[in-house]
Amino acid sequence: MKLIRDLKVSRKELQDWTDNLSWAPDGTLYITTVPDVTVCQPVYEESNHDSSKGLFHVKEYPLLLKNKLEFMLAQDNTMLNSVPDSFVKRCEVSPITNLLAVLTNNGNACIFEDDRLLFELDEPDRELKNRTYHSLAWSPDGTLITVGNECGEVITFKITDGALELECEHHSTIKFMEDSSVWVTKIKWSGQKRLIALSDNSVFLVKEDSSFVQLTEPSRFTVFDFCEIFDNVVVARMGCVFKYDIRQEKTESISWSGCDKLYIVPITGRNAAILLSSKTSCLLDLDTGMNISEDKLVAPHLEIKFKKWNSYFNELNEYETSLSIHGLSVSVDGASLALLYSIDRLSLRYRIVSEQVYRISFLPLSDTWQIKAPATGLAWFQTYQIYGRQLPPTNSRDVRNFVLNTDGDFKTYLQRLIHSEDMSAVQFSNYISDLKDNILYKKAVYEFATAHSAEITNELDKACIQAVAQILGLESPVRIDKFIMKSELIEESFTSQQSPKTDVVYSEDGHMWRRCAATFLPLLTPKVKICPVSKFRIIDVKEDSVNDYGFLTRTILELFNNQSIYSGTKMI
Structure with missing residues (x-):
């Protein structure tokens, strides 16, 4: 299988020797560079890609790092004598929520949402060595994050949904050694189990019930990976x-x-x-x-890259060269491998940052791939390109007979729809098709409204369902002759008269307005969210305080405010 060309990251210096790369479920790559983290943000272009350059936008990602140990006495915290400024030592992305956890050189663990600091993990009542962290890892469901301190302890914090914001609280602590001088240097989750490496190079397996077993004895030989x-x-x-x-x-x-x-x-x-x-x-x-x-x-592709580099930069074999791997990350669905490497000649010379070039190679780990959680949106499109634009087996899925149980509340109903394999197949088809649509979503909304028509009393809810019925060419379960839509500067009245075009609607005064792609109500406001794949716009409900939305339209707008129903990617 022919690979797409490497993604180049130039004029950067890496923070760590070997662990510098993390791959998020939405396809974002995080590289621990100096002084700021480098982010390779996924983008969508309709043209076919032979190079990974068209799949990513590379930019610096400055983060506001706090140091909870900054005002400790230097005799207690000797790191303050040499490295007072904080920088990112390691990045770990939540496999579900895309929250970014970073470990700093000063022993701090911080959690960010985009570039906004949410939490600084800490137990402020404990001693310094109990609060200084040197490893971290997310649980597979993204609700727990585990950190390791300088006392041979693994501390787990729980992330929960609060009334307004996410909340973080202490969950559990496991102590592995009585020797309080042993550090926890590496943590990895696997299902409900955890693998732990200590600074004495012993390895432990923590089971589901929090009991643990020692896998290897302490040794002077370092533990690389598990x-x-x-x-x-x-x-x-x-x-x-x-x-x-x-x-x-x-x-x-x-x-x-x-x-x-x-x-x-x-x-x-x-x-x-x-x-x-x-x-x-x-x-x-x-x-x-x-x-x-x-x-x-993997090996045949790396060998080809190494020979190709030498044929261009070392044609006469004047000096020795080497390939160095600086980090790797497997995609959350396990289908692909991103590998950060560099090729350079072996010599005693000082390299300036401006001449450094690191490459990220994307390698398939199987013959075929599938659309499956927790990968979302543009991560599917990346895998599609990595596999030489090979379609997944589920792409031919027939979704016409897809049926959901309409019992229960509307939000749960839509969440089941979003996480269904049929919806993922429809969303992926919008990446490779010229016609962007989501008939499955429209039918699902119509079926729920038909089953709960007596509960739909709000004016805008009725207008939404009536518009969906008109687009599908079906009889509406609710009727409304006239409704009013507002913005900060204008107010328009609309009737139930069917528009000759499904993507626009005409007011009583004859003005033409585009429809919201989620509720199919008129778009009278410029405050919208845009799907980067389909270019469809929906009303930004967080910025709209003038319209009286019902339970149905408000649930739709709140649920799809951040993630597009048409592509599964993040709204902009």
Whole structure:
């Protein structure tokens, strides 16, 4: 399969040697660069892409970082003597909500929504070493975030929906060692389990009931990576690779030569993983014990890139060159791998930032891909391009007979619709089709209104349902002869007379107005949200205080204020 061309990130300096990349469910890439985080924001262009440059907009992402330890005494916090300013050391994106958690050099853990600071994780009543964090990880459902401190403890905080804003509270604490000088250096969630690495290079598995088992003993050899694959935990440590069988509670190991960081890349649907470093790559098959075989997914592509670079910049083989991996991230659906790397010659020379170029390569990890949660919106379009514009099997799904249970409240009904596979297939079709529409959504709203017609008493709710019925060519379950729509500067009256065009509506005075793409009411205000894929506009209900919306139209506008019903991507 031919790959799309790499995304170049130039004139940047990376913060860490090996862990600098994080891939969000909406397709956003976060790179820990100096002095600010670099964000590769997903964009949509209708033309076919042979280069990843058309899929991303690269920009700096300055974050307002706070240091809760700033006013501690220097004799208690020696970091204040050398590095008083805070910068981002590591980024982790929530797999569901796209909240960004960052770990700073001063031992702080902060959570951001876009560039707005929401929380600074802390237990202010505890001692300094209990409040200084060096690792963090999100739970798969995005409601819990775990941090590790300098006392061998893992602290979990819970994110909940408050009345107006998100709220954060302490959830639980697990202590692994009596020795209070051991740090928690690495955390990874896997389902309801957690994998923990300490500074003495021991590894623990925390089970669903918060009990834990030690997988490897303390060692002077550093732990590179770990990952749960089906019923096994694979641990990559300098000099060897361990496999722990969770059911049988047995450990196997094989020796491994090389000192470069070893990454473990799980392969979706297979009891296998790729062991990848800057020097080598192989396939670890767990079905046959710990059999090592040739890697045919990643290694051939990296070898081609390395040879191509040398043929251009080192044509006469005048000096030695090397490929260095600075970070990688698997997409949330497990279909693709983003790999941050650089190729340079081996020499003792000072490199200035302006000449540095890092590349992000996008590699498919399977022969086919599927539209599935928690990936959303533009992440599907990225995968579609990474797989050579190969359509997923669900793209041919017949959604004409799709039926939802109309019992219950309208918000829950719409949420079930949004998370259905049929809706995802319809939304993805808008990325590759010239005609942007969502008949499934319109039919779903119509069916709910038909089942709950007696509850629809609001004027604008009736106008919404009547417009949907006219667009679908069906009989409306509710009737309204006339309704009024307002904005800050104008007020217009509209009748139930059907417009010859479904995307516009005429007022009684003969003025033509475009329809809101969610409620199909007239758009009299410039305060709208826009879908970047379909270019459809909907009323920004947060900025509209002059219209009296009912439960139906208000629920629609509030639910689709941030995420487009037509593409699943973020509204702008």
